Amino acid sequence: MGSCAEKGSEEIHKLLKRTLKERGLAKLKVRACTSSCLDVCWNGPSVSVQPDGYFYGPVTLEDIPEIVDAFEKGERVERLVLAGNDFIDPKMLARQKKRDQAGV
Numbered sequence: 001m002g003s004c005a006e007k008g009s010e011e012i013h014k015l016l017k018r019t020l021k022e023r024g025l026a027k028l029k030v031r032a033c034t035s036s037c038l039d040v041c042w043n044g045p046s047v048s049v050q051p052d053g054y055f056y057g058p059v060t061l062e063d064i065p066e067i068v069d070a071f072e073k074g075e076r077v078e079r080l081v082l083a084g085n086d087f088i089d090p091k092m093l094a095r096q097k098k099r100d101q102a103g104v
């Protein structure tokens with residue numbers, strides 16, 4: 001179990017599944033499956049939306065209705081979409097910055 005589980009990913013998954021079912025989107029339009037670590041733990045809990053090819057993070061229980069609304073409309077919740085440096089571990093960025101400052 002990765003760090004997303006420690007931040008409530010299991011409850012988020014359950015609520016996402018339940019909300020999709022209640023809205024009639026489950027199985028035919030949107031499937032909410034679990035996975036192992038998506039390698040963006042620093043932005044977890046994360047959700048990979050496929051085949052559309054984007055990630056949401058960090059996702060909270062409060063975000064689920066808005067995410068499902070967006071699925072219904074065929075839209076994205078832009079404020080939650082990960083981009084660019086969101087996929088780079090901030091610890092690695094900090095180490096690189098130290099090296100750059102030291103001229104290494």
Ligand code: FES
Binds near residue numbers: 044
């Ligand atoms: S455990 Fe969720 S992205 Fe790593």
